Each structure stands twice: as structure tokens, then as C-alpha cells.
Amino acid sequence: MKSTIKIYLLSIVGVFSVMSCVPLKESIYLQGDMAINLEDLEGQYKIDKADYLVKPNDLLYIRVTSLDDRSSAFLNNESGYNAMAGNAMSASLLGYRVGLDGAIDYPFLGKIYVAGLSLQEVAEKVELAASKFIDQSGAIVKLLNDHVTVMGEVKSPGRFLMNSEEISILEAVALSGDMTDFANRKRIRLIRKDGETPQMIVIDTTDEKIMFSPYFYLKPGDIVYVEPRRLKQWNLTAIPLGLAMSVVSASILVYSLMLR
Incomplete structure (x- = not known):
């Protein structure tokens, strides 16, 4: 009888040890x-x-820069960009969506095909298009999605x-x-x-x-x-350790009472 109880207790301890541990x-x-x-x-x-390559439906942040900000202001929505800094919704509205044809429609610069290009290559392409209007132009391009x-x-x-x-x-x-x-x-x-x-x-x-x-x-x-x-x-590991210890303690108590 005692040996049977011991085996029972050891089985409980073993099961809860496995249930509460992850290798x-x-x-x-x-x-x-x-x-x-x-x-x-x-x-x-x-x-x-590998560099990320722009694909249709991507949303791009594009800003044209120059040595004189006033020269490039007509190509940028300055007030919009300032509002965009703390507003994700504004960013999605002000970004340039790449069409199914792989192009964006940029004000004054017209259609620029960007699908399949890296962000750096898109910046270079925008810079080239902007150079027709302003000298020493540059471009910043980031992905909004x-x-x-x-x-x-x-x-x-x-x-x-x-x-x-x-x-x-x-x-x-x-x-x-x-x-x-x-x-x-x-x-x-x-x-x-x-x-x-x-x-x-x-x-x-x-x-x-x-x-x-x-x-x-x-x-x-x-x-x-x-x-x-x-x-x-x-759902083995979800069993709290405290509950497992309570069951073991209760089993030991029952075992002690049965020995009396």
C-alpha cells in the first residue's frame, strides 16, 4: 500500500515538473x-x-531640396509637411501613391516612373526632373507604408x-x-x-x-x-507553478495522514 502511494506521489511530482517547464x-x-x-x-x-524596390500601390514621401528653399518651395507642400510630422493620417494623404502603371504624378514634374527602382534611384530620378526648374536640386524619398x-x-x-x-x-x-x-x-x-x-x-x-x-x-x-x-x-505550460505546488503539498499531507 505504502509503495503504491509513493509511486502515486512521485508520478504527480513528475507530471507537474514536465508541465511547468520548457527546455x-x-x-x-x-x-x-x-x-x-x-x-x-x-x-x-x-x-x-537587397535594397527595397518600389512597387505599385506603395506610398512615397518625396521632398525636393535646393540651396535656396524658396526656389524649391513651389515643388513642395511646406505646410503639409510640417503637419505630417506628428500625424500619420496626414502622411498618408500627402504621400505620392505609385499607380498600377508604376508611375507617380508629381506636380509640375509630371509622371515619373519609379516601379522597380530603389529609393535612392527614385530620389535621383526626381532630382533629375527637378533640375529643369531649379539649380543644384536634390530629393529626399522615403517609404510611408x-x-x-x-x-x-x-x-x-x-x-x-x-x-x-x-x-x-x-x-x-x-x-x-x-x-x-x-x-x-x-x-x-x-x-x-x-x-x-x-x-x-x-x-x-x-x-x-x-x-x-x-x-x-x-x-x-x-x-x-x-x-x-x-x-x-x-495547454501544459499555462498551469501556474503555485497550483502545481499546492497539489503536491496536498498529496504529501494525505500521504502523511495515511501513515498514521
Whole structure:
């Protein structure tokens, strides 16, 4: 009888231990020893980053500049740009939408075809068009629809503005509050639309080699979906540790009473 009770108690303790723990190794990003041998690895790895290419329906912020601001004022909506600084809605209204034909319609400069060009190449093209009206002109071009979406097993899923021209998949996860205990860090789905056909790539964030992947840095419009681990099917890690300890304590008390 006593041996049966002992086995019962040990089974309870074992089950709750498994239910309340997630293996540490499965929670660590960028595993490996590459950081130890960076000098030895110099030249063996190259981060493959491609410039973002403008596509139809993109929204562009464009401002023409010159040595004399008054010379370029007629090409810019100065009051609108000042209001845009603190108002996202104003930014969407004042931006230049790339049409299905791949062109923007810029006042005084006419149609400028920008699809398939990098932001720097668009700036150069606008600068060339503006040079017909003003000397020593320049242009600033930024993307206004620069957002990424993070969903799935993260603490705060949502749509996030890219706060810099490039953002890594780990930075995007950090913006969403990091992954939950249920997250499968070895299966992160990246959904990207290049051209007409969307791509879906599965990324293992525990593998440090992703830092040299063309998918490590996100592009505007990317969707990151964090898959759940199988553990969530039984909702095991959701059991509070305090509850588990209470059950164990109660079992020990019952065992002690039965021995009397």
C-alpha cells in the first residue's frame, strides 16, 4: 500500500515538473559558437541584403531640396509637411501613391516612373526632373507604408512601423513583446510578396546562420507568423507553478495522514 502511494506521489511530482517547464535550449535564439570564432570566419559569410524596390500601390514621401528653399518651395507642400510630422493620417494623404502603371504624378514634374527602382534611384530620378526648374536640386524619398505584421505566439501581436530603413526579424519579434513560452522558435513563417506571387519561408531563429540569410532583414509589408509548439495542444505550460505546488503539498499531507 505504502509503495503504491509513493509511486502515486512521485508520478504527480513528475507530471507537474514536465508541465511547468520548457527546455532552456528551445528558448535560446541564435545558438552556436560562431561568435567565438568571428576572426577565423571572416570572409566565409556575407550578409545578403537587397535594397527595397518600389512597387505599385506603395506610398512615397518625396521632398525636393535646393540651396535656396524658396526656389524649391513651389515643388513642395511646406505646410503639409510640417503637419505630417506628428500625424500619420496626414502622411498618408500627402504621400505620392505609385499607380498600377508604376508611375507617380508629381506636380509640375509630371509622371515619373519609379516601379522597380530603389529609393535612392527614385530620389535621383526626381532630382533629375527637378533640375529643369531649379539649380543644384536634390530629393529626399522615403517609404510611408513601411510596416511589418507580427502574429501568432508573441505577447503583443500587431502591425508595427519600421523605425529604421532596415529591421531584422528578431527586432520585429522584440517589438511584439518577444515570443511566448508556447512559441516554436524553430518554425517562424515569413510571408513576403515579391511580385504577384507571395513567398512563405520557414525560419529557425535558434540557428545563428540566419544572420547571413536574405530573409534575416525584413521588407515593408512582410508578415511574421510564430507557430505554436505542440505543448500548447494540452495547454501544459499555462498551469501556474503555485497550483502545481499546492497539489503536491496536498498529496504529501494525505500521504502523511495515511501513515498514521
